[in-house]
Amino acid sequence: MALASRVLSRSKQLYAGQIVLQKDYVGQVRSFAKEAAPATDLKGDQMLKNIFLDVKNKFETAMSVLRKEKIVIAPEDPAAVTQYANVMKTVREKAQLFSESQRIQFTIQQKTQDIPDARTYLLTLKEIRIKRGLTDELGAEALMMDALEKIEKDIKKPLMRNDKKGMALLVAEFDKINKTLGIRKEDLPKYEEQLELNIAKAQLEELKKDALEAMETQKKREEFKDEPMVDVKSLDIRNFV
Numbered sequence: 001m002a003l004a005s006r007v008l009s010r011s012k013q014l015y016a017g018q019i020v021l022q023k024d025y026v027g028q029v030r031s032f033a034k035e036a037a038p039a040t041d042l043k044g045d046q047m048l049k050n051i052f053l054d055v056k057n058k059f060e061t062a063m064s065v066l067r068k069e070k071i072v073i074a075p076e077d078p079a080a081v082t083q084y085a086n087v088m089k090t091v092r093e094k095a096q097l098f099s100e101s102q103r104i105q106f107t108i109q110q111k112t113q114d115i116p117d118a119r120t121y122l123l124t125l126k127e128i129r130i131k132r133g134l135t136d137e138l139g140a141e142a143l144m145m146d147a148l149e150k151i152e153k154d155i156k157k158p159l160m161r162n163d164k165k166g167m168a169l170l171v172a173e174f175d176k177i178n179k180t181l182g183i184r185k186e187d188l189p190k191y192e193e194q195l196e197l198n199i200a201k202a203q204l205e206e207l208k209k210d211a212l213e214a215m216e217t218q219k220k221r222e223e224f225k226d227e228p229m230v231d232v233k234s235l236d237i238r239n240f241v
Contacts (some may be wrong), residue, residue: 009175010183011128020222023075024194042091043086046215058095058096058097059095059172061091061094061095062091062094062095062097064094065087065090065094066087066091066237066238067097067107067238068238069087069090069238070083070085070236070238071083071084071237071238072084072231073207073208073211073232073233073235073237074204074208074233075201075203075204075205075208076201080204081197081200081201081204082197082200083198084195084200084203084204085200088196088199088200089196099192100132100190100192100196100199101195102106103198104128104132107132108128109129111124111128112124112125115161116160116161116162117147117158117159117160117161118151118158118159118161118166118167118170119148119152119158120161121161122141122145124150129141138181138183140177140181140183143180143181143234144177145179147170147173147174147176147177148170150173151166151169151173153169154169209237210230211232212232215229215230215232
């Protein structure tokens, strides 16, 4: 047990694995702060101070949840992944942080609000998807671009987003695509839930990888050479957060 107890406290690798949770939440808080920042005449220093305090409070709230909730580092176990995702959901709710889908929506709003034409808008959506590490398994993007090509060919000019008639035609084409692909608006919550589960599994995989690397490193030390490797599932992160 000496090996297990010292791995988390002394290993930089696993500490980085733990901190990935913290970095993720800080990133969400920054996005939240940008969206929620009121339009006031506050001086720069005071505004920065307010944002810092907001980030600090949300961070402390998130960590208070992580210190109480048990997390099993078992990405291969669907139950453990679901439990981890639920813990992260609790953190978001208590700390008032964005979910991944909300962060994507916020990013889309920020990146596309000044784009005048439909083509650049769609290309920007693709860029955001790639940067967020999301895949287009159904090939929807190509179909959407084909639909845009069709509309622009009919109207004989680039489609602008303020062209209500042209955009209505494009939206109608998108509705056909969604129907063909079996995408329904009422299923969006299910897609969002699956996205959060995928993220939870990826984070658990990273934690497991860091834990194993840390234990391998510590095992090479003379003081631990005779100790057996522990199962990462037995590690309780609450003791080291």
